[in-house]
Amino acid sequence: MRQLFQTRTILLLITPALSFLALFFLLPLVFVLADSVRDPGGLTLQRYGDFLAQDQTRNVYLRTLQLGVIVTGLAALMGYPAAYLIARMPANRRALAMSLVILPLLTNPVARTYAWLVILGRNGFFNQAMVGLGLIAEPIRIIYTENAIVIGLLQLFLPLMVLTLVSAMENIPTDVEEAARSLGAGGLQTFLRVILPLSADGLVLGGTLVFTGSITAYVTPAILGGTRVLMLATLLQQRAIVLLDWSGATIIAVVMIMTTLLINGLLRQLRPRSV
């Protein structure tokens, strides 16, 4: 009886959010998917085949995936220490640290991206500082390279990784770490065998958010990569906005969605079973 009551309550509680998503996300998504496999003669996967067969689209897809993986990996590497520190802070300082973490999310994405032009440009702050310190002789080209895109995306999505990791690590009691140490585990071992498995859910969620954001971002790669580095979102914009080629744009959009689902599934599989 209690079980039944719980199920009903849960259903009631999620109905508003679920119906919103069903109406404004799932249903349109179904139409998009349907359009992408429909053809006057019946059903076809031809357009997906073409997408992967063309050198250009395939290369752009692979580069997008590659940059997504790099950004996600770097975000995890940089996010863990920060999240660990924040999770172990006393409550009042933690609140302050969290608001500092989300500060970059509060700036306008377009303004933020133009600011990168000022920082990373030939005569920008970064190059001037490096030349001034004598670390490099000549200003180096950063803007309009893949590196610039990685920097821009990392700044954009690192907060998401830190936030999800913090909430995952807050739930790990400090006793567990002490127990590990008292049993002789070193710092690295404690991290790998205790902290990492216990915060794996946060890592999966954060990783999915960062990866999804990175492969679908438009403004940052378009401006920081310029003409020389094409990403999937740039192709999508060309097809949809410039050529009004909805069917071509649909294929790219579906590939993006499928990739995200796939990566999410993969990350879930990698998660330790015991948790």
Next chain:
Amino acid sequence: MNAKNKKYVCLVGLLLALTLLAACAPAPTPAPTAAPPTAAPKPTVAPTVAPTAAPVATTAPTVAPTAAPKPTEATPNFAGKTLNVSFFAFNVDLINKNINQPFEKKYGAKIVYDTGNNADRLAKLVARKDNPNIDVVAFSTEFLLRAVQAGVIQPYDPAKIKNIDQLYDWAKDPLGNKMGVGYTISGYTMFYREDKVKEPLTSWKDLWRPDLKGYVSLPDITTTNGPATIALIAKAWGGDLNNDQIAWDKLAELKPNLITAYKNSAELITLVQQDEVWVSGYSTFAWGNLLNTKKPLKSVVPKEGLVGFVNTLSVVKGSPNAELAQAYIDFMISEQVQLAEALDLVDSPANKNVKVPADIAAKLTYGDDVIKSLMFLNDQQIANKRQGWIDRWNKLMAK
């Protein structure tokens, strides 16, 4: 497989099943596509649009009774009516002063704007095709062509737009079939930094000069001015739109000089501000903002001339206020409005009678020399080539 995974699989399965169901359902109306190569040539468009000209006439009587007492040449009174205008989102306060207030005074009708860029507003018109909520729409000719092909525009009646006689020829009926009236022009040309570039630029060929290495920018192929750039480069090196191979060969040689291609004028302005760009093709629309960077920029009228871009006003097919819509278009191209807009540097005039002082003229696409040097691109030809050009550009420019 645990219970959680099962649920996940079930959800994905359900989604796939729904997709399959929807896929087998009767085809919905196809999405509008931009002038595919098979698109109907201009003349064949006319018949599909012509029948709707009739309703325009029938709506007239409903308006006429309220007209002013004088029977001849009286300003029709549209008191209490609302005109819905789909327009660009620039200079809203100046447009209010120069257009809305005097228009309301003259005709008694209120103007309500829906603003946005060409593509967004076209998408809205197409979505509301059967039940239009817009009466007049402003487009670049490139998008007007798409709108005509999507069947959302009806021809205007020249008898209702008397001021048309005062327009330059390129503004009178840019696309043919009376689908739109040009109300302003912008030019596409180039500028350079006078302090950094020692020898003045006189031709598009100069972009290849070694002293400009790494400091040249061009508009991206996906922007309005992208195709104009290809056209001008082709012209500079002895080709034209039909023989554009030379432009692509030369673009490949330009790559070392090119820092990037910009996607909007805000990006170009930032690049100029940061001393990253000394030379670039640009739309005269952006000139005021470019000068605001306080860099010593000099605009060039190159040997190849300027490419002119006309913006148009058209009556939306099925508009319930077609009469008022045409009164608005007539008002927009009147000497009085065109002069006010020119003096405020909002729009360069399409009305020949407008005379502006020299300092204003220098900031507009204006004056005999400039107007004579204008060349106009064939929008249908550009539309046919665009997809191929974007692919070529991506291949050439990106890794």
